[in-house]
Amino acid sequence: MPTLLYEPDEHPPYTLAFGISVQRVMAMAPSLVLIPTIIMRAAEQDETYLAWAIFAMLMVNAAMTVLQTLRIGHLGSGYPLVMVTSSAFIGVCISALGAGGPSLMATLLLVAAGFQFTLATRLSLLRRFITPMVTGTLLVLIAVSIMPAIFRMLTTVPDGTPWAAAPTSAAVTFATVVALLLRASERWRLWAPLIGITVGCAVAAPFGLYDPAPIGAAPWIGFPRNAWPGLDLTFGPAFWSLLPAFLFVMLIGTTGTLGHAVSTQRVSWRQQRATDLRSVQGAVATVGLSNLLCSLAGTIPTGTAPSSAPFVEQSGVAACRVAVCVGVGFFALAFLPKVMAVLIAIPSPVAAAYLAILFGPILVQGMQLALQSGNDSRKTLIISMSVWVGVGFQSQAIFPDYLSGTWAILLGNGITAGGLMVVGLTAFMELTGPRRRRLEIGLGIAGLPKLTAFLRELAARLGWSGEATQRLCLIGEEALTSLIQQMDAKAAEHAKPRLRVLARQDGAAVELEFVAAVGEDNLEDHIALLGDQVETPDEREFSLRLLRHFASSVRHQQYHNIDIVTVRVDGSG
DSSP states (O other), X not given: OOOOOBOTTOOOOHHHHHHHHHHXXXXXXXXXXXXXXXXXXXXXXXXXXXXXXXXXXXXXXXXXXXXXXXXXXXXXXXXXXXXXXXXXXXXXXXXXXXXXXXXXXHHHHHHHHHHHHHHHHTGGGGTTTSOHHHHHHHHHHHHHHHHHHHHHHHTOOOTTOOTTHHHHHHHHHHHHHHHHHHHSOHHHHTTHHHHHHHHHHXXXXXXXOSOOHHHXXXXXXXXXXXXXXXXXXXXXXHHHHHHHHHHHHHHHHHHHHHHHHHHXXXXXXXXXXXXXHHHHHHHHHHHHXXXXXXXXXXXXXXXXXXXXXXXXXXXXXXXXXXXXXXXXXXXXXXHOHHHHHHHHTSOHHHHHHHHHHHHHHHHHHXXXXXXXXXXXXXXXXXXXXXXXXXXXXXXXXXXXXXXXXXXXHHHTSXXXXXXXXXXXXXXXHHHTSOOOEEEEEESSGGGHHHHHHHHHHHHHXXXXXXXXXXXXXXXXHHHHHHHHHHSOHHHHHHOOOEEEEEEEEEXXXXXXXXXXXXXXXXXXXXXXXXXXXXXXXXXXXXXXXXXXXXXXXXXXXEETTEEEEEEEEESOO
């Protein structure tokens, strides 16, 4: 894969940004149209409403993609996260349309969007259940869940098509893109997807797979008839019976957004950084706003594109300017039926070959994230069982005859089934683990004696040696010192910041959690940078060096208005 050429805050030439955004729009346009078409036709909705739903969905996705990128206030991620239609809602949307029509679906989505906003503001409360292991496992499940659909696309051709059409066009597309990515110069690698898809379409045309007739029939500029359904505020039995399913799928969609936001951050910088959870909160809040707008517009739900991180890794361009151009492209598509027809005409085998290359690296990213804090037998069991359950339900190999109705809709998706397993097992480990001991002090040096006494009492209860006890107290002192030094001067003058310390035994180790409201810097990033420095220029870095030396691991999670530093201390030596 190419090296990273542009980070999020860097500015590639507009010609390059436009070219890469065209490739992204080409890759996503078929699914943007296909998902609402599947939902509306399965629910027997008319073509007028289908056209309106696609138009409204494109407009919302265009605006929210730009907002995700620009990060205004607490909204947006500040990374090239693209908004697309959410396939997770296909089943529940079909049920809602069948039970009460578009107005019922809009009302259910309105309530679910409010639930998603609540999750965004309370994301720190989920930190023990939505861990890097959980997020990484969900990334693996995303790749696993999309594989069957890609494999089906490889053989999706019209009746009467020659047998060699699908394998030939897919193989040529695959070979062209892979060859360019592996051996072409950095400049040509950026255009590998567009070149590969173009070559694949050229090979597919003689077989009759590329049909230009719909392109000629489509108008250049068009606007759909107004088919806004409004809201159903009767709140009848159908609403209450479907609301739990909508809320649950929204929770699953939120965990997917967490995975997409984290993975996009991980591949968007040349030097690895700690995950900015304020950015993740902004991503979730923006998806909530997007779904609120979708409900008011009477269209289907949206979410972040799982292809965001793979595309950045493949192209080597994480510049936000590209995502803004993608948003502009969605807006143009809403009014250009002929251009949309060109993209929809891409044969399924050609699109499948490209998608296989695009989503392949997400498996590796997921495993790296899940195991970033080390591996043990319990973590291996949780990850492996969750993936197995996800694959089993996705392929309908686990008790298919016993599942029907809502359960079939929910568990028929590998992300949902595997996500339930990994979150459930993580919650079980958290709730059945040793009880946490708590201490609350002022975030200042005056609280150090209380902290030291608290840690000495904890070490005595665990039977630690004098050396291990001293190391535990030293780590607590340096963590407190680092937080004090990071604290904003304004906060120190006009507020009385508090620090809550939580401690829990984990085998032969102790996990300390320092919860406070401090400054903008991330301690985890500073600790990572210390390895590149020869000298210690100030007292703060001395504290960080001691933390790095004596602690098994240090993790700094930053949310809006709250910071959580987690330090693991080994008591065995």
